[in-house]
Amino acid sequence: MTNVTVLGSGAWGTTFGQILADAGNAVTMWAIEPEIVADIRDNHRNSYRLPVVERLPENMIATGDRAEAVANAEIVVVAIAAQFARVALEEFRGLIPRDALVVSLMKGIERGTGKRMDEVVREALDLPENRFAAVSGPNLSKEIARREPSATVVASTNPYAAARVAQACSTTYFHPFTSTDVIGLELCGSLKNVVALAVGMARGAGYGENTAAMIETRGLAELTSLGKACGADPKTFSGLAGVGDLIATCGSPLSRNYTFGANLGKGMSVEEATKASDGVAEGVATTATVVALGDRLGVPTPLAAAMTHVLEDGISCAQMLSELFGTEITAE
Numbered sequence: 599m600t601n602v603t604v605l606g607s608g609a610w611g612t613t614f615g616q617i618l619a620d621a622g623n624a625v626t627m628w629a630i631e632p633e634i635v636a637d638i639r640d641n642h643r644n645s646y647r648l649p650v651v652e653r654l655p656e657n658m659i660a661t662g663d664r665a666e667a668v669a670n671a672e673i674v675v676v677a678i679a680a681q682f683a684r685v686a687l688e689e690f691r692g693l694i695p696r697d698a699l700v701v702s703l704m705k706g707i708e709r710g711t712g713k714r715m716d717e718v719v720r721e722a723l724d725l726p727e728n729r730f731a732a733v734s735g736p737n738l739s740k741e742i743a744r745r746e747p748s749a750t751v752v753a754s755t756n757p758y759a760a761a762r763v764a765q766a767c768s769t770t771y772f773h774p775f776t777s778t779d780v781i782g783l784e785l786c787g788s789l790k791n792v793v794a795l796a797v798g799m800a801r802g803a804g805y806g807e808n809t810a811a812m813i814e815t816r817g818l819a820e821l822t823s824l825g826k827a828c829g830a831d832p833k834t835f836s837g838l839a840g841v842g843d844l845i846a847t848c849g850s851p852l853s854r855n856y857t858f859g860a861n862l863g864k865g866m867s868v869e870e871a872t873k874a875s876d877g878v879a880e881g882v883a884t885t886a887t888v889v890a891l892g893d894r895l896g897v898p899t900p901l902a903a904a905m906t907h908v909l910e911d912g913i914s915c916a917q918m919l920s921e922l923f924g925t926e927i928t929a930e
């Protein structure tokens with residue numbers, strides 16, 4: 599049994615807390631909202647962010663006190679909206695035990711700096727690389743909250759850390775694989791959200807399977823080229839965190855990014871789609887950072903560029919699709 603703290607009691611943070619509790623760990627949830635803390639602590643529910651779960655495990659407690667939340671933690675899991683991660687984590691600097699592992703569930707790239715979540719977490723907490731791990735895969739929280747079978751990837755440059763975290767989140771219904779490719783895992787999780795926005799938009803506009811498959815396949819190619827340029831292992835993109843997460847996210851209205859895109863495709867403005875969103879669609883803030891990353895590395899990112907024009911200039915789905923390939927005939 600391990601003492602694990604989860605920072606952020608959103609849909610996935612709470613679901614992952616349930617996984618950790620089901621795996622036999624002592625789980626402490628931290629949330630910024632007092633009402634969420636009280637709901638988990640007193641009612642063993644998170645009716646605000648995960649109402650699908652009637653009752654959370656007994657070995658899952660909650661607190662809003664930062665020091666108390668991490669005081670005895672052997673593993674600290676970060677499940678905060680990516681664009682708020684740095685500011686939120688800086689409040690925990692110096693509070694986390696020096697031998698605790700820190701795990702990111704976040705899927706986003708920080709606006710302004712273009713940094714991945716492993717970089718943000720390590721900078722905010724002054725954390726050495728060998729105590730960091732990332733978790734990413736086809737993990738739509740509501741299905742996993744219902745304990746449906748699923749799998750994920752735990753990546754750390756420190757194989758011991760990856761194995762330790764994988765052990766802590768292994769249950770009969772949730773199977774972790776390990777990897778040392780942190781960069782690849784981070785890019786898969788972040789960039790697939792941009793592809794999901796585009797696929798959702800096409801679906802919302804009434805296009806079918808061929809168009810979705812076209813966008814997903816070209817999106818995977820873009821994601822893989824960018825990942826390779828960042829030093830990632832190409833194999834990661836054909837695994838659970840790459841193709842696997844694309845299939846899940848681009849195929850389900852449970853995905854916030856997919857649904858955000860679908861609402862755009864139905865004619866909503868970005869503001870209207872944001873208001874309608876149930877949780878944070880991380881791809882909205884990440885899209886522009888992908889274009890900037892591609893520019894910096896000399897890697898073409900036509901899908902991210904087209905989605906940036908959707909998000910910033912309000913171009914239509916038809917215009918987005920026409921921007922994807924241009925008119926020149928090239929090899930695939």
Ligand SMILES: NC(=O)C1=CN([C@@H]2O[C@H](COP(=O)(O)OP(=O)(O)OC[C@H]3O[C@@H](n4cnc5c(N)ncnc54)[C@H](OP(=O)(O)O)[C@@H]3O)[C@@H](O)[C@H]2O)C=CC1
Binds near residue numbers: 647678740
């Ligand atoms: N939902 C899912 O199915 C999956 C999500 N993920 C990723 O996991 C991460 C967390 O997602 P999820 O758990 O769904 O949570 P949400 O995206 O629904 O919300 C983000 C969490 O961040 C918290 N938060 C926002 N701003 C701040 C802040 N300034 N300080 C402290 N906390 C803040 C929210 O708190 P509050 O609720 O109090 O507002 C909430 O707990 C995201 O990066 C997401 O991409 C990965 C796999 C699956």
Ligand SMILES: O=C(CO)COP(=O)(O)O
Binds near residue numbers: 705739847852
């Ligand atoms: O990352 C996820 C599934 O793996 C959840 O996707 P959304 O953030 O689009 O809801």
